[in-house]
Each structure stands twice: as C-alpha cells, then as structure tokens.
Amino acid sequence: MKRIAIDMDEVMADANLRFREWYERDYARRLTAEEMHGKHYKDMVLPEHRELTMKYPYVEGFFQDMPVIEGSPEVILELSKKYEIFITTAAMQFPTSFVHKYEWLKNHFPFIPTTHFVFCGEKGIILADYLIDDHVRNFKRFTGQGILFTSPHNVHETWTPRVNNWQEVAALLL
Incomplete structure (x- = not known):
C-alpha cells in the first residue's frame, strides 16, 4: 500500500482563518482576500501590528478548534x-x-x-x-x-x- x-x-x-480571526479580534480590522494574496502573515498586517501577531502561533489556544x-x-x-x-x-x-x-x-x-x-x-x-x-x-x-x-x-x-x-x-x- x-x-x-x-x-x-x-x-x-x-490556520489562515484563525490568524484573521485573532487579528480582527485584537485590532478590529478585517484582512481582505487582496491583502492576503501572495503574502505571508507578517506581510498581511500593518507594520505596527507585526510583533504581536507573529506571536499568535506560540500562544496557548491558537491551534485549538x-x-x-x-x-x-x-x-x-x-x-x-x-x-x-x-x-x-x-x-x-x-x-x-x-x-x-x-x-x-x-x-x-x-x-x-x-x-x-x-x-x-x-x-x-x-x-x-x-x-x-x-x-x-x-x-x-x-x-x-x-x-x-x-x-x-x-x-x-x-x-x-x-x-x-x-x-x-x-x-x-x-
């Protein structure tokens, strides 16, 4: 076999949807399909939000549900x-x-x-x-x-x- x-x-x-959910939760800003197209997470968000958002996968619960x-x-x-x-x-x-x-x-x-x-x-x-x-x-x-x-x-x-x-x-x- x-x-x-x-x-x-x-x-x-x-995981993309989870990242977008948490980003919207923390910054009240929804990422559009155009903003996501061809980009990694760090390039989707505003520069001033990068430090926190790059920590999302390390936070307890990110991968849950x-x-x-x-x-x-x-x-x-x-x-x-x-x-x-x-x-x-x-x-x-x-x-x-x-x-x-x-x-x-x-x-x-x-x-x-x-x-x-x-x-x-x-x-x-x-x-x-x-x-x-x-x-x-x-x-x-x-x-x-x-x-x-x-x-x-x-x-x-x-x-x-x-x-x-x-x-x-x-x-x-x-």
Whole structure:
C-alpha cells in the first residue's frame, strides 16, 4: 500500500482563518482576500501590528478548534481506503500546539489511527510516496513526490503538481 503524508495547518486546518480571526479580534480590522494574496502573515498586517501577531502561533489556544478545510475529511477518508495515511505536522516550533493538534485530529479525523500522527520539524525524514503540504521548503529533502496545496502565501511559488482544494487532491490520487 502506498503512503501519503499530509500536513495539517493550511491543508487540513484553516490556520489562515484563525490568524484573521485573532487579528480582527485584537485590532478590529478585517484582512481582505487582496491583502492576503501572495503574502505571508507578517506581510498581511500593518507594520505596527507585526510583533504581536507573529506571536499568535506560540500562544496557548491558537491551534485549538481551528476550522476544517472544506472537503478534507471526506477526501482523506476515501484516500485511507487506498493509501496508508500519516498526518505530518511541524509542531516542534510551537510547543503549546501539541495537545490541541492531537485533540483536533482525533475529533475531525477519527478514522486515522493516533499512531499515524507525526509531530515533527524536518519533514525530509518522512518516508512516504506523497507529501501534501503548503510549503515548498518541505519538499526539499523529501524523497517522494511533493504535492503543493495552495494557500495565500504560496500562490507565486512554482511547483508541480499543485492542488487548490481537496476535490483536486481526489482527482489526482483517487
């Protein structure tokens, strides 16, 4: 059985929406799609807000109850019938995220065994046929095929294959 490694944030869990929610909460300012297009978080916000907003992922609760990216549970369930699925999330830089990410995965993806949750830093250590991720840098040392999941910060990255949603993942891998 072939193996698929899947990133969590911005692929399964909508970290962009959480960032925008907290930014609006703290600064009463809603980020537009145009402000987000082609930008990383630090470039989306006003310069005077950067210091605080760049700390969001380190704050207890940031990763708790994130919205699910549309289509991910259904497509991943179908993929799990054909592939061995591992969730590979870069949690090492955000130590307060472990429990929340673990609980989120158990809640939204109960069909994935907890033994297939991989909390890592360097994704190049993952042995899989495919890695679905929103960061091209994670494909650099990965020996399988990287599949770039579109997110506002990576729209200008050149990578093939690229998918824009979970329906495109299904078309590619099912």
